[in-house]
Amino acid sequence: MALPINTVYNLDCIEGMEQIEPETVDLLLTDPPFGISFDKVGSQYNRKQKELGKLYTEVKEDYYEFTMQWLRAAWRVMKPTANGFIFSGWNHLNDILNSLSNIGFRLINHIIWKYQFGVFTKKRFVSSHYHILYFTKLPQKNDNLRTFNRILEYSSSPGKLYFEDVWIIKRDYQKGGEKTPTRLPLAVTDKCVRMGSKENDLVLEPFMGSGSVVLSCIHHNRRFIGFEISEPIYNIAKRRIAQTEQQLNGKSDNLDSWLSKNQK
Ligand SMILES: C[S@@+](CC[C@H](N)C(=O)[O-])C[C@H]1O[C@@H](n2cnc3c(N)ncnc32)[C@H](O)[C@@H]1O
Numbered sequence: 180m181a182l183p184i185n186t187v188y189n190l191d192c193i194e195g196m197e198q199i200e201p202e203t204v205d206l207l208l209t210d211p212p213f214g215i216s217f218d219k220v221g222s223q224y225n226r227k228q229k230e231l232g233k234l235y236t237e238v239k240e241d242y243y244e245f246t247m248q249w250l251r252a253a254w255r256v257m258k259p260t261a262n263g264f265i266f267s268g269w270n271h272l273n274d275i276l277n278s279l280s281n282i283g284f285r286l287i288n289h290i291i292w293k294y295q296f297g298v299f300t301k302k303r304f305v306s307s308h309y310h311i312l313y314f315t316k317l318p319q320k321n322d323n324l325r326t327f328n329r330i331l332e333y334s335s336s337p338g339k340l341y342f343e344d345v346w347i348i349k350r351d352y353q354k355g356g357e358k359t360p361t362r363l364p365l366a367v368t369d370k371c372v373r374m375g376s377k378e379n380d381l382v383l384e385p386f387m388g389s390g391s392v393v394l395s396c397i398h399h400n401r402r403f404i405g406f407e408i409s410e411p412i413y414n415i416a417k418r419r420i421a422q423t424e425q426q427l428n429g430k431s432d433n434l435d436s437w438l439s440k441n442q443k
Contacts, residue, residue: 181198181199181200181203182195182198182199182200182404184381184402184403184404185402185403185404186404186405187387187390187393187403187404187405187406187407187413187416187417187420188404188405188406188407189407189408189410189413190406190407190408191406191408192249192252192385192386192406192408193248193249193252195385195404195406196249196252196253196255196256196383196385196406197252199256199383199404200256201255201256202255202256202257202258202259203256203258203381204253204256204257204258204261204381204382204383204404205258205260205261205262205326205376205377205380205381205382206261206262206263206264206326206371206372206375206376206380206381206382206383206401207253207257207261207262207263207264207265207382207383207385208263208264208368208371208372208375208382208383208384208392209263209264209265209266209383209384209385209386209392210265210266210361210363210386210388210392211246211249211265211266211267211275211385211386212235212236212238212386213268213270213271213361214238214242214245214270214271235361235388235409235412236408236409242271242274243274243277243278246271246274246275246278247278247281247282249385250278250279250282250284251282252385253383253385254282254283254284254316256383257316257383258316259316259317260315260316260317260321260324260325260326261315261316262287262313262314262315262316262325262326262327262375262376263284263312263313263314263315263316263375264311264312264313264314264371264375265279265311265312265314266292266309266310266311266363267309267310267311267312268306268309268310269306269310272310275312276312279312279314283316284314284315284316285314285315285316285317285318285319286312286313286314287313287314287315287325288312288313288344289310289311289312289313289344290310290311290312290313290344290345290346291308291309291310291311291344291345291346292308292309292310292311292346292348292367293307293308293345293346293347293348294307294308294309294348294349294350295307295349295350296350311346311367311371313371313375326375326376326377326380327374327375328373328374328375328377329342329374330370330373330374346367346370348364348366348367348370349364349366350362350364351364351365359388359389359412359415361388362388362389362391363388363391363392364391365391365394365395365398367391368391368392368394368395369395369398369399371392371395372392372395372396372399372401373395373399376401378399378400378401379400379401379402380401380402381401381402381403381404382396382401382402382403382404383403383404383405384403384404384405384406385405385406386406386407387405387406387407387413387416388407388412388416389412389415389416389419390405390407390415390416390417390419390420392405393405393416393420394419394420394423397420397423397424397427398423398427
């Protein structure tokens with residue numbers, strides 16, 4: 180039985196992806212675990228955020244093996260025309276790049292997302308960027324079938340061409356409520372969703388965290404499936420989704436009522 184869509188699951192993504200019909204996903208958009216310990220992260224995270232960071236499930240096995248495993252599962256469910264965006268720090272970038280090419284994906288762009296602060300370091304340069312790999316399942320000869328929407332509504336880096344592969348976008352200052360240390364700003368996830376997929380396309384987010392990708396899908400009329408293995412983090416995502424829906428239509432009281440209307 181196919182997994183209902185427009186739904187988020189508190190599930191290991193490998194297990195979850197096995198339940199998705201093959202070749203149904205239009206866009207893979209995800210921010211996998213970093214493969215670093217939150218005990219070691221720097222001073223830009225306050226103590227409470229670090230505690231939340233510990234609720235994230237980290238990679239215990241070899242990072243390359245882990246990446247091969249979940250990317251193979253993703254390949255099976257992606258349409259032959261599907262695109263993908265993967266976020267990565269520098270630590271395991273080589274594992275992700277190697278896995279992509281070994282599985283058969285084709286890299287289109289290597290984007291640098293520059294944010295406003297980095298992890299404090301004493302004996303090396305402060306890291307204040309993230310890598311975003313934009314890739315496709317399509318072979319070069321069919322590249323004309325690839326979705327790439329040239330959206331010109333706003334510029335994230337004033338004075339810069341919108342289509343440059345360096346994105347200067349601030350991380351959100353999370354006021355009040357539950358703060359999660361690796362939350363992606365919607366300005367970044369919106370851009371990937373809008374440029375890499377069409378309305379009503381199905382977006383897969385295997386490592387949902389606090390749910391920014393899913394919120395972008397709701398804002399921009401994309402269908403979605405999200406997985407998050409850690410229950411406390413999953414609950415944060417559910418609350419953010421319910422709040423977004425409430426703000427958007429002022430009707431849903433909670434996620435369950437919204438889901439009952441929107442699940443297909
Ligand atoms: C870098 S965080 C994602 C943060 C997210 N982009 C956000 O905006 O909050 C990676 C997430 O993947 C989750 N995770 C780790 N292993 C997983 C697995 N096998 N299946 C599903 N989720 C997993 C972690 O618990 C963590 O919440």
